Amino acid sequence: MAAIRIRDSIFRRRVSSSRPRGRRPGSSDTRDAILAAARERFARHGYDRTRIRDVAEDAGVDAALVHYFFKSKDGLFVAAMQLPFRPADVIAPVLAEGLDGLGERIVRRLLSVWDEPANRAALLAIVQGASAHPGAAEALREFLRREMVGRIAGVIEAEGPELRANLVASQIIGLIAARYIAQLQPLAGLSADELAPVVGATLQRYLEGDLRARPGA
Amino acid sequence: MAAIRIRDSIFRRRVSSSRPRGRRPGSSDTRDAILAAARERFARHGYDRTRIRDVAEDAGVDAALVHYFFKSKDGLFVAAMQLPFRPADVIAPVLAEGLDGLGERIVRRLLSVWDEPANRAALLAIVQGASAHPGAAEALREFLRREMVGRIAGVIEAEGPELRANLVASQIIGLIAARYIAQLQPLAGLSADELAPVVGATLQRYLEGDLRARPGA
Numbered sequence: 281m282a283a284i285r286i287r288d289s290i291f292r293r294r295v296s297s298s299r300p301r302g303r304r305p306g307s308s309d310t311r312d313a314i315l316a317a318a319r320e321r322f323a324r325h326g327y328d329r330t331r332i333r334d335v336a337e338d339a340g341v342d343a344a345l346v347h348y349f350f351k352s353k354d355g356l357f358v359a360a361m362q363l364p365f366r367p368a369d370v371i372a373p374v375l376a377e378g379l380d381g382l383g384e385r386i387v388r389r390l391l392s393v394w395d396e397p398a399n400r401a402a403l404l405a406i407v408q409g410a411s412a413h414p415g416a417a418e419a420l421r422e423f424l425r426r427e428m429v430g431r432i433a434g435v436i437e438a439e440g441p442e443l444r445a446n447l448v449a450s451q452i453i454g455l456i457a458a459r460y461i462a463q464l465q466p467l468a469g470l471s472a473d474e475l476a477p478v479v480g481a482t483l484q485r486y487l488e489g490d491l492r493a494r495p496g497a
Numbered sequence: 498m499a500a501i502r503i504r505d506s507i508f509r510r511r512v513s514s515s516r517p518r519g520r521r522p523g524s525s526d527t528r529d530a531i532l533a534a535a536r537e538r539f540a541r542h543g544y545d546r547t548r549i550r551d552v553a554e555d556a557g558v559d560a561a562l563v564h565y566f567f568k569s570k571d572g573l574f575v576a577a578m579q580l581p582f583r584p585a586d587v588i589a590p591v592l593a594e595g596l597d598g599l600g601e602r603i604v605r606r607l608l609s610v611w612d613e614p615a616n617r618a619a620l621l622a623i624v625q626g627a628s629a630h631p632g633a634a635e636a637l638r639e640f641l642r643r644e645m646v647g648r649i650a651g652v653i654e655a656e657g658p659e660l661r662a663n664l665v666a667s668q669i670i671g672l673i674a675a676r677y678i679a680q681l682q683p684l685a686g687l688s689a690d691e692l693a694p695v696v697g698a699t700l701q702r703y704l705e706g707d708l709r710a711r712p713g714a
Binding site: 408424442447450453459467481482485491492 | 628629642659660663675679680683687698699708709
């Protein structure tokens with residue numbers, strides 16, 4: 281992050297003394313400059329209040345070029361934070377299949393992503409990095425609220441969709457922490473087939489069950 | 498931690514060149530030296546493999562003095578890591594009341610501890626500090642596995658108590674992360690009375706329910 285900040289401030293100086301100069305879209309220098317500007321903006325202003333055109337302006341390029349490289353704001357964020365994938369790409373297909381069995385499908389998808397060592401290493405590095413940079417951590421939280429929790433809330437039909445999506449998130453976060461960070465045994469050693477029905481049932485209750493009733497204990 | 502290491506290494510040099518010298522038990526210097534030795538040992542060897550007598554030897558004092566100051570190994574760990582309380586003091590009375598309604602009681606106790614600003618600040622500082630020090634983080638995980646997860650497993654009567662206690666821990670960790678770290682709304686704004694039955698039912702199913710059956714959705 282320190283290296284990024286230095287590069288970014290060098291770049292800002294250049295930019296402030298000149299107008300956008302129509303860099304070649306293929307230049308990795310330009311792409312890096314956009315990412316540095318994005319990291320800075322997201323960390324300072326959060327995810328929700330950062331606009332693509334502000335990042336473009338900071339980087340001294342046209343907004344169309346940012347769209348060309350990163351498609352969308354969430355694509356830009358994913359690249360800037362070096363997330364191994366777009367959360368929307370992971371969660372949207374799971375949600376699209378409907379509420380029936382959704383809890384279990386969420387757990388299976390989550391485990392298939394996190395059980396992959398390369399993904400896990402990248403995701404743990406992001407968690408680790410975020411805990412050292414409060415601005416980046418807050419941007420990441422906003423991003424996940426919008427791209428994960430917000431999307432889950434969007435498919436819930438029962439009353440209180442926001443609280444229900446919060447509860448789903450709480451069990452997902454806890455499952456990740458217990459399995460991949462605390463590595464609690466025997467939970468960490470279970471297969472997806474063993475774990476998905478057990479935790480999936482919790483998510484399903486949060487998604488559509490009667491939250492005031494005791495589940496069949 | 499750096500300051501602690503330096504003090505500790507100065508202290509070690511003194512110790513290695515002399516026998517324990519019967520310091521006055523009331524001396525805060527002695528108490529600090531024991532804590533520094535304990536932090537070093539726990540970070541290097543973990544919680545489970547650290548013995549009180551090793552810490553005493555590192556600090557150049559008699560093991561009886563460590564017992565005098567800190568009562569037990571978990572008391573020593575709590576003081577060394579600056580935990581705001583002994584987890585055993587928090588969890589044991591809740592467990593002692595039996596399995597009936599235990600899920601909800603765990604949530605209420607958890608919220609009563611974390612909703613207290615002084616506790617929350619101290620606990621978040623520990624989480625933050627641990628993520629920067631892998632040795633300390635591992636010791637903290639071992640400690641929580643033994644003092645929290647192990648104690649919960651000990652009261653479970655249904656089959657697979659360890660997995661059940663892991664699942665309880667996963668939802669507890671996730672609830673803490675969602676409410677106090679990610680501060681998801683509306684979950685973070687709910688009272689204990691609103692939240693305890695909702696999340697308590699999940700814990701109760703993990704504690705004694707049929708994990709293969711779908712709860713009444």
